[in-house]
Amino acid sequence: MKKVKLVTTIMVMAFISLTTMSCKDAKKEHNNDEGHNTEMNHDNSDGHHDGKKKKMAMNGDTNSQTILNDYFNLKDALVVDDNAKAKELGATLATSLGKLDISKFTDAQQSELKDIIEDATEHAEHISESPIAHQREHFKVLSKDITDMVAITGTQVKLYEQFCPMYDGGSAWLSMSKDIKNPYYGSKMLNCGKVQKEIN
Numbered sequence: 665m666k667k668v669k670l671v672t673t674i675m676v677m678a679f680i681s682l683t684t685m686s687c688k689d690a691k692k693e694h695n696n697d698e699g700h701n702t703e704m705n706h707d708n709s710d711g712h713h714d715g716k717k718k719k720m721a722m723n724g725d726t727n728s729q730t731i732l733n734d735y736f737n738l739k740d741a742l743v744v745d746d747n748a749k750a751k752e753l754g755a756t757l758a759t760s761l762g763k764l765d766i767s768k769f770t771d772a773q774q775s776e777l778k779d780i781i782e783d784a785t786e787h788a789e790h791i792s793e794s795p796i797a798h799q800r801e802h803f804k805v806l807s808k809d810i811t812d813m814v815a816i817t818g819t820q821v822k823l824y825e826q827f828c829p830m831y832d833g834g835s836a837w838l839s840m841s842k843d844i845k846n847p848y849y850g851s852k853m854l855n856c857g858k859v860q861k862e863i864n
Contacts, residue, residue: 727764728817734760735810736840738791742803742847743854747796754791754799761785773816780816784809800831800848807837814838814863825861828853836860 734757741749761784766777787806791799811825824839831848839845844857 727760728813729820731757731760731764731810731813732819732823732838735806735838738788738803739837739839739847740845742796742800743845743850745796745850747799750796750799751792751794754788754793758785758788758792761788769816777813777816780809780812784813803837803847804832804835807835811836811838811863819863823863824859825863826857827860828857830856838863 734753738750738753738757741753761781764777764781766774766781769777784806787802787809790802791806794802814823821840824842825836826839826844827834827836828846828848830853831846835848837847842859844855844859846854846856849856
């Protein structure tokens with residue numbers, strides 16, 4: 665029995681070491697290979713172009729896009745470790761979720777959306793009243809809910825599903841930019857993660 669525990673412990677330690685190294689390598693690679701590109705991406709993704717994207721998201725299909733914008737603002741607050749801002753934006757997102765008009769969807773989709781929205785609202789409300797470590801725990805489930813919502817409602821802009829192998833056994837989130845800005849670790853491991861899927 666002791667041998668089994670010892671082997672398990674060694675395997676867990678090895679896994680943690682490997683994932684840590686892979687994140688560190690990815691970070692180095694990101695900084696070295698893409699130094700110049702990152703600057704270009706910054707101009708294209710975060711400047712006027714991003715503003716246009718956000719405007720596009722606000723026009724047209726209404727509430728699901730509003731929810732996405734509120735979600736991205738919340739993600740950005742977690743990226744910069746801003747607990748107070750994340751609380752405020754969690755409350756904003758909870759309100760937007762409550763206003764989603766699902767009447768144009770099929771009965772089956774409406775039923776699924778109701779469940780998704782109910783769960784997402786609960787997590788957004790928890791974020792609005794929690795310390796940052798708990799906000800991040802709730803953000804993980806919230807991100808899955810928002811991804812499930814987008815699978816039904818669609819999106820007017822390209823989204824990137826990004827993945828951090830380190831946080832809580834592996835955690836995903838959505839972004840409007842390819843650049844990795846990790847909401848689960850913020851400044852501790854800002855660039856830890858990878859794009860695992862593009863959603864159009």
